[in-house]
Amino acid sequence: MVYFTSDVHLGGGGPEVARRVERQFVAWLDAVSADAEAVVLLGDIFDFWFEYREVVPRGFVRTLGRLAAMTDRGIRVLFFTGNHDQWMRDYLARECGVEVYTAPRVVTLCGQRLFLAHGDNMNIGERPALRLLNAVFRSRLLRWLFSWGVHPDWAMRFGHAWSAHSRRKHIRQGPPPVSLTDPLVEYARRYAARNRDAVDHFVFGHMHVARDYREGSLHTVHLGCWERGPVYARLDEAGNLRLEHFTPDL
Numbered sequence: 301m302v303y304f305t306s307d308v309h310l311g312g313g314g315p316e317v318a319r320r321v322e323r324q325f326v327a328w329l330d331a332v333s334a335d336a337e338a339v340v341l342l343g344d345i346f347d348f349w350f351e352y353r354e355v356v357p358r359g360f361v362r363t364l365g366r367l368a369a370m371t372d373r374g375i376r377v378l379f380f381t382g383n384h385d386q387w388m389r390d391y392l393a394r395e396c397g398v399e400v401y402t403a404p405r406v407v408t409l410c411g412q413r414l415f416l417a418h419g420d421n422m423n424i425g426e427r428p429a430l431r432l433l434n435a436v437f438r439s440r441l442l443r444w445l446f447s448w449g450v451h452p453d454w455a456m457r458f459g460h461a462w463s464a465h466s467r468r469k470h471i472r473q474g475p476p477p478v479s480l481t482d483p484l485v486e487y488a489r490r491y492a493a494r495n496r497d498a499v500d501h502f503v504f505g506h507m508h509v510a511r512d513y514r515e516g517s518l519h520t521v522h523l524g525c526w527e528r529g530p531v532y533a534r535l536d537e538a539g540n541l542r543l544e545h546f547t548p549d550l
Contacts, residue, residue, distance in 0.1 A: 302409045303332040304340045305532040306418065306505025307525035309384065310360055312347030322362060324530055327548035329366045332532075336375050338409055342505040342523060343382020343418030348456070350387045355452045364396055371397030378407070382418040382505060412500040412539045415491065419484050419506035480507045481522045488520045501541045503533060512543050 308325050311318050332339060349357055371377055377398045381388055392398040404417035481504070488502040502520040510524030510531045521541060524531035530546035 301332070301335045301537070302338045302340065302535040303336055303532055304342060304416075304503050304521070304523060304535070305526075305530075306342035306382065306523040307344045307508055307527075309344055309347040309525070309527060310363060311357070313527065318347075321526055322360070324526065324546070324548045326362045326366055328530060328532065328546050329363070329370065331546070333366075333370050333373070333375060336370070338376035338378060339370065340378045340380070340407075340409075340416060340503070342380045342416060342503060343386075343420070344384040344505060344525075345379070345382070346385040349385035350452075350456070351389045351391055352452060353389065356391050357456060364392075367392070367398055368396040378416070380405070380416055380418050383420040406497075406499060410535050410537055410539060412535060412541070413498065414535075415488065415499045415502045417502075417504055419504035475528070476507065476509050478509055478511050481509050481511050481513070481520075484522065485513055485515075485518075485520050489515070489518060492518055500539065501535075503541075510543055 305328070308321060310322055310325065313321070329339070345363075346357070346360070351357075367377055377396070378401065379388075379392060379398045380401045386402065388400055388402075390400075393400050401416075404415065406413055406415050408414070484502075484504045484507065488499075491502075492499060498517075500519070502518075503523070504520065505523045507522055508525035508528070509522055511520075511522040513520045513522070519541070521533050521543060523533060523543075530548070531543060532546060533541055533543050535541045
């Protein structure tokens, strides 16, 4: 089995929410590790992560310990960075054995070709403000200046304040509509038309909307978010990929 999830946002939403979500996520990791060949984490697992050369954010010890235990047992853990945790170096790879990817990738798992991506910077050509923001946050120069010029305590405060502002904005707007995933469906449609090598499934996060979309041979799965209830996808040995909900026994 291969399991997929995204947008857990560990550390976000205040201390009580953060503890509850991490307990749920750790329970999910324990559950899926029973038969997992691989676990794919498609971004925004952390609500904010900025990794200095010698300093990483405190906390998350239960999560990091579970990930290390899984890779020690031979379970592959693939981590695709999202817009909230894209500033990684090599800590998760070195200490936890996690495979970290900073860009979309086609991976073969259970005999299926999967296009995997967080989805935050896709099909945004007509949104100049978002393109600029993506360029700023992905700039290696600005990341270097930030890491050398901002003390880790201030960096963490800034990052969590930014994330909290974004969360409050989404809460005011109410539950996101399913149509929010349409740009990613269109991206998958265009990608499939351009590339001869067939992709069996596209899997995205980012939009905080759980959706299983099929159109002929095109299949896109959107993983939702844990704030509104733990959602994940499972790929079985027969090549079937479907969304499922997790109810932890805490």
